[in-house]
Amino acid sequence: MRANLTVNRTTQFQVLSEDQCEAIYHNILEVMQRTGVDVHHEGARQMLKEAGAQVDGVRVYVPPYLVKEAISQVPDNFIVHHWDGSGVLRLRRNEVYPGTGPSMPNYIDPYTEERRHFLREDSANVARVCDALENILFVEGLGSISDTTRELADLYEFVELITNTAKPIAAWSFDRQSCEDIYRVAAAMAGGEEEFQRKPNFMFYMEPIPPLVSNEETVDKVLFCAEKHIPAIYTPCCMGGGTEPATFAGLLTNAAAESFTGLVIAQLQRKGAPFIMGGVMTVMDMLTSTYIYGGPELSTMCAGITDLGKYLDIPVFSTGGCTDAKVTEPQAALENAISNYTAVLSGGNIIHDTGYSESGLTGNLFNVVMNNEILGMAFRIARGVEVNEDSMALDVIEEIGPQGHYLLHEHTNRYFRTDTWEPEMLNRMPYEEWKNAGGKTLGQKVKEKTRHLIENHQGPSVPESARREIEKILEQAEERVARERAKKGGK
Amino acid sequence: MSLKRLANAMIEGDVEKGKEVAQDLLEEGTTPKEILDDGVLAGMEVVGERFKNFEMYIPEVLGSAQVMHEVMDILRPKLVSSEGETSKGTVVLGTVEGDMHDIGKNLVALMLEGAGFKVVDIGIDQPAQSFVDAVKKENPEVVGMSALLTTTAPKIFEVIEALKDAGLRDSVKTMAGGAVIDQAFCDENGVDAYGPSATAAMEIAQNFVAEVKR
Numbered sequence: 001m002r003a004n005l006t007v008n009r010t011t012q013f014q015v016l017s018e019d020q021c022e023a024i025y026h027n028i029l030e031v032m033q034r035t036g037v038d039v040h041h042e043g044a045r046q047m048l049k050e051a052g053a054q055v056d057g058v059r060v061y062v063p064p065y066l067v068k069e070a071i072s073q074v075p076d077n078f079i080v081h082h083w084d085g086s087g088v089l090r091l092r093r094n095e096v097y098p099g100t101g102p103s104m105p106n107y108i109d110p111y112t113e114e115r116r117h118f119l120r121e122d123s124a125n126v127a128r129v130c131d132a133l134e135n136i137l138f139v140e141g142l143g144s145i146s147d148t149t150r151e152l153a154d155l156y157e158f159v160e161l162i163t164n165t166a167k168p169i170a171a172w173s174f175d176r177q178s179c180e181d182i183y184r185v186a187a188a189m190a191g192g193e194e195e196f197q198r199k200p201n202f203m204f205y206m207e208p209i210p211p212l213v214s215n216e217e218t219v220d221k222v223l224f225c226a227e228k229h230i231p232a233i234y235t236p237c238c239m240g241g242g243t244e245p246a247t248f249a250g251l252l253t254n255a256a257a258e259s260f261t262g263l264v265i266a267q268l269q270r271k272g273a274p275f276i277m278g279g280v281m282t283v284m285d286m287l288t289s290t291y292i293y294g295g296p297e298l299s300t301m302c303a304g305i306t307d308l309g310k311y312l313d314i315p316v317f318s319t320g321g322c323t324d325a326k327v328t329e330p331q332a333a334l335e336n337a338i339s340n341y342t343a344v345l346s347g348g349n350i351i352h353d354t355g356y357s358e359s360g361l362t363g364n365l366f367n368v369v370m371n372n373e374i375l376g377m378a379f380r381i382a383r384g385v386e387v388n389e390d391s392m393a394l395d396v397i398e399e400i401g402p403q404g405h406y407l408l409h410e411h412t413n414r415y416f417r418t419d420t421w422e423p424e425m426l427n428r429m430p431y432e433e434w435k436n437a438g439g440k441t442l443g444q445k446v447k448e449k450t451r452h453l454i455e456n457h458q459g460p461s462v463p464e465s466a467r468r469e470i471e472k473i474l475e476q477a478e479e480r481v482a483r484e485r486a487k488k489g490g491k
Numbered sequence: 492m493s494l495k496r497l498a499n500a501m502i503e504g505d506v507e508k509g510k511e512v513a514q515d516l517l518e519e520g521t522t523p524k525e526i527l528d529d530g531v532l533a534g535m536e537v538v539g540e541r542f543k544n545f546e547m548y549i550p551e552v553l554g555s556a557q558v559m560h561e562v563m564d565i566l567r568p569k570l571v572s573s574e575g576e577t578s579k580g581t582v583v584l585g586t587v588e589g590d591m592h593d594i595g596k597n598l599v600a601l602m603l604e605g606a607g608f609k610v611v612d613i614g615i616d617q618p619a620q621s622f623v624d625a626v627k628k629e630n631p632e633v634v635g636m637s638a639l640l641t642t643t644a645p646k647i648f649e650v651i652e653a654l655k656d657a658g659l660r661d662s663v664k665t666m667a668g669g670a671v672i673d674q675a676f677c678d679e680n681g682v683d684a685y686g687p688s689a690t691a692a693m694e695i696a697q698n699f700v701a702e703v704k705r
Contacts, residue, residue: 040591103641104671105641105644105671105673105676106673117675144641144671150645151645153641154642173642174642175642209591209592213591215591215616217589217642239594241550242594243593243594284549286548286549286550287545287548287549288688289549289595289598289688289689291670360670361670361671361673
C-alpha cells in the first residue's frame with residue numbers, strides 16, 4: 001500500500017493560478033457593475049432591468065449577483081451529438097475538441113493554389129476532408145460562400161457542411177432569420193425538433209464587439225439559441241492595445257465581461273441554456289494594425305481564458321491552428337503547431353480556427369490537414385506519462401538486464417503501439433531512401449493528402465427525407481429573399 | 492532652433508512641450524506660417540517617413556497627430572485666413588449599417604487628420620442615407636466606408652447605389668476597407684479604391700484629391 005499518492009493522469013499545464021483567476025473574476029464583476037456594458041437590444045435590456053440591472057440608455061450596469069446566478073445556472077457539462085449517432089462531444093472541464101474556423105472571404109484553391117473567393121462546393125469539400133481527419137472533431141466552414149444568393153450564404157454553407165459530415169458544426173449567420181433556418185436544417189437532420197432537443201447536433205457562434213458592446217443581431221441570436229436549446233458560443237475577438245487593454249490580464253477581464261453579458265442574457269431567457277464562453281484573444285500589430293493570429297500572445301491568453309472558464313466551470317471556446325502566413329509554408333507550420341499544442345494542453349473545450357490563415361482572411365484546407373498531424377502530437381504530449389506497476393516495467397528491466405535488448409520482449413509488443421504516436425506524414429526515413437522515394441517535403445505530402453481526401457472520401461449518407469426537407473427550407477428562404485428584395489426595389 | 496524643438500515635440504508625441512514651444516515661438520516673433528511649415532509640418536513629415544519605414548508604431552504616430560492638433564488650435568486664430576486653410580481636402584467616413592466596429596475607421600480618421608485632411612466621421616452602424624446626407628452637407632472629395640464583417644460588407648454596395656440614386660456618385664471618389672474587404676470586392680461593387688490599411692487609405696485619399704485638383 002502506497003499512501004498519499006499523487007498522480008498526474010495527464011500532462012499539467014496552467015497559465016493562471018486559482019488566486020489569479022479569482023482576482024480577474026472579481027474584476028470582471030466590478031467592470032460589469034461599475035463600468036457597465038452596452039446592450040443594443042431593447043428586449044434584452046428590459047429583461048436585465050427587471051432582473052435588477054440598472055439601465056441608462058443602452059448602458060447596462062449588471063450587479064454581481066446576476067452574473068453569479070447565471071454562472072450557477074449555466075451547465076458545466078453538456079453533450080453535442082453527431083447527427084447520425086456516430087459520436088458525441090462532451091463539453092465539460094478539460095475535454096478537448098479541436099476543429100476549423102468560420103467565414104473567411106478568401107480560400108486557397110486546393111489545386112491551383114491560387115487565393116480566390118470561396119465557393120459553395122468548397123464548403124462541401126471542407127466538410128468531407130474534416131470528416132476524414134481523426135483529430136478534427138467539430139467543423140466550421142473556413143469561408144463565406146460567394147456564389148449563392150448573397151443573403152443566404154450562411155444557410156447554404158450550413159447545408160453543405162452538415163450534409164457532408166456528421167461531426168457537429170459550429171454555425172454562424174447574418175441575422176436571426178438565417179439562424180432560424182439553420183436550426184430547421186439541423187432539426188431535419190436530427191429527425192425532427194423533438195429529437196433535436198434531446199440530441200442537439202450543432203453549436204451556434206456569435207460575437208459581441210469589444211470593448212464591452214453587445215449588438216442587436218448578436219443578442220437576437222443568443223436569445224434564439226437559449227429558446228431552442230442550441231449551445232451558444234458567445235465569443236469576442238479581442239485586440240489588445242486596440243479595442244482592449246494591452247495587458248493580458250486587462251484584456252481577459254474585458255473579454256470575459258463581454259462573454260458574460262451574453263451569459264446573463266441567455267440564462268435570463270432560459271435557465272440552463274447551454275453556453276460556451278470564449279475565445280479569440282490577441283494583440284494588435286502596432287506596425288500594420290493586423291489582428292495577430294500566429295503570435296504567442298494569442299496562445300497565452302487563450303490558455304488564460306480557459307483557466308478562468310475551468311475555475312468557474314463554464315465550457316470554453318479556445319483558439320489554435322491558425323497563422324498569419326499567407327500560404328502553407330514553415331511559418332504556418334510553426335504557428336499552427338504552437339497554438340494548437342498550447343490550446344490542447346490548456347484544456348480548452350472547443351478549440352477553433354484550425355485552417356485560419358493570413359490573419360483570419362484566408363481559409364486554407366492544406367493547413368487543416370497539416371494540423372491534423374500536429375494535433376496527433378499534441379494529444380500524445382497531453383496524455384503524459386502513465387506511471388503504474390506494469391508501465392514502470394521493473395521486472396522487465398530485471399529480466400533483460402544490462403546489454404540486452406527489448407525488441408522481442410512481450411512487454412514491448414504490448415505497449416509500443418499505444419505509447420508511441422505514429423505520424424502519417426512526418427518523415428523519418430534514412431536520407432537515401434527518402435531521396436529515392438521522391439524526396440517529398442511535408443508541404444508536398446499535405447497537398448497530396450488533401451487532394452486525395454477531396455477526391456475519395458465520402459461523408460455520411462443523408463436520409464432522403466432530410467434532403468427533401470432541406471430543399472424545401474432553401475426554396476422558402478430564396479422566396480423570402482426575393483420578396484424582400486422586391487420590397488426594397490433594389491437588386 | 493526652437494522650430495526644431497517643436498518638430499521634435501511632434502516626433503516625441505509630447506503635447507505639453509509642443510504647446511509650450513509653439514507659445515514661445517509666437518512670443519519670440521516667429522510668424523505662425525513659419526511655425527506651421529517648419530515646425531508642425533516638418534515634424535509630421537518625419538513621423539510619416541518613420542512610420543512607413545517601420546521605425547515608429549501606430550500609437551506613437553497617433554500621439555504625434557495629437558500634438559499637431561493641439562498646436563494648430565494655438566496657431567489657427569493667428570494665421571491669416573488663407574494660411575489657416577490647412578485642410579488638404581475633406582473625407583466623409585463611416586462604418587456601414589449593421590456594423591458597430593469602430594477602431595478601423597477611427598484609425599483611418601486619425602491617419603487622415605494627421606495628413607491634414609478634414610475628416611467628417613459619421614460614426615458606426617450608418618445606413619446608406621446617412622452617407623448621402625453627409626455628402627450633400629460636406630461636399631467632400633472622398634467617401635470612405637468601413638465594414639469588418641462578412642455579414643455587413645454587402646451594405647457597402649447599398650451606399651454606392653444610394654449615392655448613384657441621389658446623383659452624387661460622380662462628385663466623389665469612394666474607398667472601402669475592413670477585414671473582409673478586398674480589391675475584388677471593391678471592383679465588383681463599384682468602389683473606386685480598396686484600402687488594405689489605414690496608411691493605404693490615407694495615400695488613396697491623397698491621390699484622389701491630387702486627381703481632383705489637377
